[in-house]
Amino acid sequence: MSELYKKAIEVLENNWRGRFSIPCAKLYPFQWFWDSGLIAIGLAHFDMEKAETEIKTLLDSQWGNGFIPHIIFHSESDSYFPGPDFHRSDLHPQSSKKYNSTGMTQPPVTGFVLEEIYRISKDKKATLKFIESTIDKVFFNHQYFYNNRDPHNEGLVYIYHNWESGTDNSPIWDDIWDTMNPPEYTFERRDTTHVDPSQRPSKREYDHYLYIIDIAKEHNYSDAKIAELSPFLVQDPLFNAMLIKSNESLIYLYEKLGKHEKVSQLKKWQEKSIQSFNSKLFDEEIGAYVHYDLRNERPLQFLSSSSFSPLFAGIPDEERANAMVEVMLKKFGGEHQYLCASFDPTSERFNPKKYWRGPVWINLNWMLYNGLKKYEINDIAQRVKQDTIDMLQNNGFYEYFDSRKEMHNNGKAGYGGNNFSWSAALLIDLLE
Ligand code: DGY
Structure with a gap:
């Protein structure tokens, strides 16, 4: 076992909180939806019980309508803003009675994470049993998306907040901020006490983030009202690619379990989603997939790492x-x-140091690597893998990294939080 692999295990062990993992001490002290899923992939390589517990805890936060929140506030913490008192998930009539959470979600990774856990498992029978006990919750979550987040019945679901995208302060959203004029909020940021503010979103960006939540809260997080009123309403290629990839995994796993009732519904969603994805989100001029601003009815014509994530879900044809x-x-x-x-x-x-405005992220690289392999573009897949290992090896398990190689000479090209869980978890998977 290499030193780097051992260190990755250490990061995950330090971030384990008994029933779930935090992404990073102080900066992110609770359970995050897509972090949790991706972390479980790493855990599965050395501690299957923890991987299963991670997913069970995540799914335990599911609301009565199938929704799964983006942050589950398992404990009190004064190191994070905005916390449960701002988000007020209790306003939604079907929110969890057990956990405080946000009223927004994150990319639906859970379906494909279950398949990854199955692939990694050395005891397939036991793992299949675990999957059998959880898979219906994931199906219910997909049903929530298709029934509540697809107002034109296109097979493409919307996100109503940039924090739902996972790519929080992407420059893509600048065009949406231009359509809004939120009030100036008074609040105390916590993130910028843990991380250099030049690597985090600005105060004015946070005003937008909080304002969208306030609109949703005013309507008790009603999906119908959000679809009608939210100034942010976007069909995101990364988010929809995760859903499609997870649909495919659910089909595979239900068939493995010999439970066929839900497969035909999944196949129907899948067919429509892939078709719309290719016709609506592919931009001929740019040569890749882009976001669609559903509120203002226009494509957002920018290239980002999300543009290539459909490779992971097998969405484009080979050409x-x-x-x-x-x-x-x-x-x-x-x-x-x-x-x-x-x-x-x-x-x-482009800003090579600022969060999602340019730096390299390990989760997107992991998807890209697996996507390239799927299309047998093996030389580039190997390059993505080696680049990822080099960045982690040279700098540590940071949250994001400078893409400019010349910045990596002194081991200071890792930014954001350190000892970041999914950077460690996905490295473990890449090294296996
Ligand atoms: C943050 O606080 O920046 C988180 O990424 C929100 O999900």
Whole structure:
């Protein structure tokens, strides 16, 4: 076992909180939806019981309508803002009676995480039993999305907040902020006491984030009202690719379990989703997938690492996949660059140090690696894998990394939180 692998296990053990993992001490002191799923993949390699517990705890927070929240506030903490008193999940009539949470969600990774856990397991029979006990909750979550988040019945679900995207302060959202004029909120940021503020979103961006939540709260987090009124309403290629990938995993696992009742519904969703995804979200001019602003009825024509995430879900055909990879290599993959920056490095909005405005993220690299392998684009897949290992090896288990290789000479090209769980978890998976 290499030193790096051992250190990754140590990070995950330190971030374990008995029934779930925190993404990072102080900066993110609770359970986050997509973090939790991706962390479980790493845990499964050395402690299957913890991996299962992580997922069980996550699914235990599910609301009566199938919704799963983005943060579950398991404990009190004064190191994070905005906490449960701001989010007020209790306003929703079907929210969990057991846990305080947010009233927004995050990319639906749980379906494919179950399949990954099954792939990793050395005791397939036991793991299948665990999957049998949880899979219906994941199906119910997908049903929530298709029934409540797809107002035009297109097979593409919307997100109503940038925190739902996972790519919190992507420059893509700047065009939406231009359509809004939120009040100036008075609040105390906590994140900027843990991390250099130049690597985090601005105060004015936070005003927008809080304002969208206030609108949702005014209507007790009603999906119908949010669809009608939220100034942020976006069909996000990353989010929808996660849903499609998870649909595929649910089909595979239900068939393995010999439980066929839900498979035909899943296949129906899947067919429609993939078709709309390819026709609505692919941008010929850019040569990759882009976001669609449903509130203002316009595509948001920007390249980001989310643009390539459909490879992971097998959405483009082979010809399109290869053409997309050419686009990626041209803009993101010069000899001086580590793959894959989170935002178009040739854009004037690119910022290589600021959260989702440019740095490389390990979760998107992990998806890209697996997507490239799926299309047998093996040389580039290997490059993504090696770049990821090098960045972690040279800097530590940071939250995000500078894509400019020249910045990596002194081990200070890792940004945001340190000892970040999914950076450790997905490295473990890459090294296996
Ligand atoms: C944060 O607080 O920045 C989180 O990413 C929200 O999910």
